[in-house]
Amino acid sequence: xxxxxxxxxxxxxxxxxxxxxxxxxxxxxxxxxxxxxxxxxxxxxxxxxxxxxxxxxxxxxxxxxxxxxxxxxxxxxxxxxxxxxxxxxxxxxxxxxxxxxxxxxxxxxxxxxxxxxxxxxxxxxxxxxxxxxxxxxxxxxxxxxxxxxxxxxxxxxxxxxxxxxxxxxxxxxxxxxxxxxxxxxxxxxxxxxxxxxxxxxxxxxxxxxxxxxxxxxxxxxxxxxxxxxxxxxxxxxxxxxxxxxxxxxxxxxxxxxxxxxxxxxxxxxxxxxxxxxxxxxxxxxxxxxxxxxxxxxxxxxxxxxxxxxxxxxxxxxxxxxxxxxxxxxxxxxxxxxxxxxxxxxxxxxxxxxxxxxxxxxxxxxxxxxxxxxxxxxxxxx
Amino acid sequence: xxxxxxxxxxxxxxxxxxxxxxxxxxxxxxxxxxxxxxxxxxxxxxxxxxxxxxxxxxxxxxxxxxxxxxxxxxxxxxxxxxxxxxxxxxxxxxxxxxxxxxxxxxxxxxxxxxxxxxxxxxxxxxxxxxxxxxxxxxxxxxxxxxxxxxxxxxxxxxxxxxxxxxxxxxxxxxxxxxxxxxxxxxxxxxxxxxxxxxxxxxxxxxxxxxxxxxxxxxxxxxxxxxxxxxxxxxxxxxxxxxxxxxxxx
Numbered sequence: 001x002x003x004x005x006x007x008x009x010x011x012x013x014x015x016x017x018x019x020x021x022x023x024x025x026x027x028x029x030x031x032x033x034x035x036x037x038x039x040x041x042x043x044x045x046x047x048x049x050x051x052x053x054x055x056x057x058x059x060x061x062x063x064x065x066x067x068x069x070x071x072x073x074x075x076x077x078x079x080x081x082x083x084x085x086x087x088x089x090x091x092x093x094x095x096x097x098x099x100x101x102x103x104x105x106x107x108x109x110x111x112x113x114x115x116x117x118x119x120x121x122x123x124x125x126x127x128x129x130x131x132x133x134x135x136x137x138x139x140x141x142x143x144x145x146x147x148x149x150x151x152x153x154x155x156x157x158x159x160x161x162x163x164x165x166x167x168x169x170x171x172x173x174x175x176x177x178x179x180x181x182x183x184x185x186x187x188x189x190x191x192x193x194x195x196x197x198x199x200x201x202x203x204x205x206x207x208x209x210x211x212x213x214x215x216x217x218x219x220x221x222x223x224x225x226x227x228x229x230x231x232x233x234x235x236x237x238x239x240x241x242x243x244x245x246x247x248x249x250x251x252x253x254x255x256x257x258x259x260x261x262x263x264x265x266x267x268x269x270x271x272x273x274x275x276x277x278x279x280x281x282x283x284x285x286x287x288x289x290x291x292x293x294x295x296x297x298x299x300x301x302x303x304x305x306x307x308x309x310x311x312x313x314x315x316x317x318x319x320x321x322x323x324x325x326x327x328x329x330x331x332x333x334x335x336x337x338x339x340x341x342x343x344x345x346x347x348x349x350x351x352x353x354x355x356x357x358x359x360x361x362x363x364x365x366x367x368x369x370x371x372x373x374x375x376x377x378x379x380x381x
Numbered sequence: 382x383x384x385x386x387x388x389x390x391x392x393x394x395x396x397x398x399x400x401x402x403x404x405x406x407x408x409x410x411x412x413x414x415x416x417x418x419x420x421x422x423x424x425x426x427x428x429x430x431x432x433x434x435x436x437x438x439x440x441x442x443x444x445x446x447x448x449x450x451x452x453x454x455x456x457x458x459x460x461x462x463x464x465x466x467x468x469x470x471x472x473x474x475x476x477x478x479x480x481x482x483x484x485x486x487x488x489x490x491x492x493x494x495x496x497x498x499x500x501x502x503x504x505x506x507x508x509x510x511x512x513x514x515x516x517x518x519x520x521x522x523x524x525x526x527x528x529x530x531x532x533x534x535x536x537x538x539x540x541x542x543x544x545x546x547x548x549x550x551x552x553x554x555x556x557x558x559x560x561x562x563x564x565x566x567x568x569x570x571x572x573x574x575x576x577x578x579x580x581x582x583x584x585x586x587x588x589x590x591x592x593x594x595x596x597x598x599x600x601x602x603x604x605x606x607x608x609x610x611x612x613x614x615x616x617x618x619x620x621x622x623x624x625x626x627x628x629x630x
Contacts, residue, residue, distance in 0.1 A: 096569075098535070101535060103535055103569070103574070103575065133574055133575075134535075135535060135536075135537045135574075135575060135576055138537060138539060140537075140574050140575070140576050140577075142574070174574065174576075174577070175576065176540060176576055176577070176580045179580065179584055180580075181574075181576075181577045181580065210581060210584055211584075286563075290556075290559070315457065317447075317450040317453075317454070320415065320418070320453060321450070321453045321454045321456070321457035322457070341490060342489075342490040342493065342494070342522065343447075343490065343493050343494045343497055343522060343526065345450075345454070345497075355458070362530065362562075363501075363526060363529065363530060364533065365497065365500060365501050366500070367454065367458070368451075368468035368471065368472075369455065369458060369460045369464060369468065371458070373454075375497060375526070376526075377494060377522050377523045377526040379520070379522070379523050379555045380490075380520060
């Protein structure tokens with residue numbers, strides 16, 4: 001049933017696909033050093049300093065319905081003798097599209113965690129996390145869900161296994177305050193895990209602001225777990241060093257995680273992320289590109305992708321609404337036209353009969369007769 | 382009785398075209414040519430209705446080119462003539478409304494762009510704000526079109542207007558204005574909510590950068606909803622609660 005839910009969500013969000021505007025592959029290397037001090041009532045944990053090294057491989061499709069696929073591999077090790085070590089992997093996809101005035105997103109992820117020392121703990125599962133957001137009256141409301149299904153297995157003195165089962169939802173409301181973003185959230189989760197199953201609820205708030213290449217974020221949360229109430233808080237400073245390198249410093253106290261039941265701890269984290277590879281796998285140019293000014297106006301290049309069409313024409317006010325044939329160039333159809341300054345409406349005709357306006361065309365507007373036009377403005381000299 | 386033919390503006394235009402050396406077509410002649418196409422492609426009654434709408438638009442000082450274009454568009458899309466007339470009349474009304482929001486020096490280009498933006502959901506007060514803030518009576522066509530593009534991406538009006546006003550306040554060029562919607566959309570695709578994205582882009586412009594450079598440092602920017610971090614697991618039975626499971630023995 002969970003797979004059916006996943007399939008339905010993917011179909012709903014991914015339906016009506018349009019040619020991708022770009023596909024980009026990125027490979028990142030993340031390094032993090034953390035010093036953690038768990039609560040005193042967690043036996044055997046103690047103060048730990050650990051390092052995490054991970055790599056993230058992202059394939060992003062930029063288009064009207066964004067798709068983003070990622071593979072994250074990471075490993076960590078506690079620096080203490082006999083301390084813990086673990087490796088984890090997650091393969092996920094994220095989709096986003098507009099449904100009317102609602103921004104809809106959904107993420108699906110398969111994950112695995114292998115905690116190796118000093119005891120063996122393995123967990124695996126599938127996560128589905130939908131989210132819908134809408135702005136109303138200066139506030140942005142977001143409703144999110146989280147569904148995790150999987151299992152865990154541990155070998156300490158006895159091999160024990162169980163279901164990993166988390167169902168949760170959250171409601172957030174946010175708005176711009178000053179030059180930053182203020183958000184408040186209430187959330188609840190029902191969890192079955194190996195360490196602390198039960199209900200987790202809480203409310204919290206965060207504020208993030210950016211100044212140039214730096215960002216600051218503070219957040220606080222009141223959290224109720226099956227073992228009692230907790231308070232969590234963090235302060236983070238992020239630095240976009242350059243286009244490829246970013247760093248962050250986070251200090252605070254985390255709360256108990258409902259997925260694995262990991263206790264919260266006081267933690268100071270210093271991390272860096274390096275974008276090793278960023279390559280366009282497939283670049284699709286925009287529908288409209290503005291070129292140089294010439295006598296009579298500005299050159300504008302039109303480009304669409306209609307691989308199945310035998311002939312493509314552009315039509316608009318600048319053609320007197322008569323179709324003007326475009327030329328095929330590879331997998332695209334292109335035409336360059338000089339447009340006078342002002343507003344122009346246009347669209348495309350496929351195979352002489354089908355009206356077509358790409359979802360990523362600029363200035364999409366209702367033509368008054370149930371179809372869409374694209375539009376653009378050419379500024380004066 | 383002798384008929385006296387009173388030349389109309391259109392017939393004068395025809396005369397001007399016929400007499401002008403080298404056959405240079407004036408704007409009026411071009412309009413005439415397109416109007417002839419409207420008469421040729423629509424039934425007589427529909428063409429007459431459109432000509433009455435055009436006459437009223439001229440009387441009010443409204444641009445007529447978009448009205449003729451709309452009629453030709455409807456004919457090209459094989460829309461029913463009555464529907465074409467209805468939509469052309471609706472456009473004339475929007476042009477009149479747009480003209481009322483602008484001052485007497487507004488160009489046909491601005492009136493047309495504002496009418497289009499009104500149809501796309503830009504409110505009157507936003508048009509007035511752009512008009513008021515226009516340096517030296519500069520055109521607002523590109524600004525109002527960009528504002529409508531931002532609204533299309535779900536950016537609330539206040540945040541959208543702020544982003545466009547920031548661009549205008551920094552006397553940026555048209556290329557960077559065109560970058561605003563694309564920069565906002567890029568951030569939205571990265572998971573940032575529309576209002577946050579517009580604020581980030583406005584902030585980038587305010588800081589003297591280009592809209593395309595806007596973006597939060599990872600893990601810090603708005604849009605990252607708080608949630609429990611997945612920390613280091615502890616052995617079941619050694620945490621704050623006792624684990625449950627099926628013993629395999």
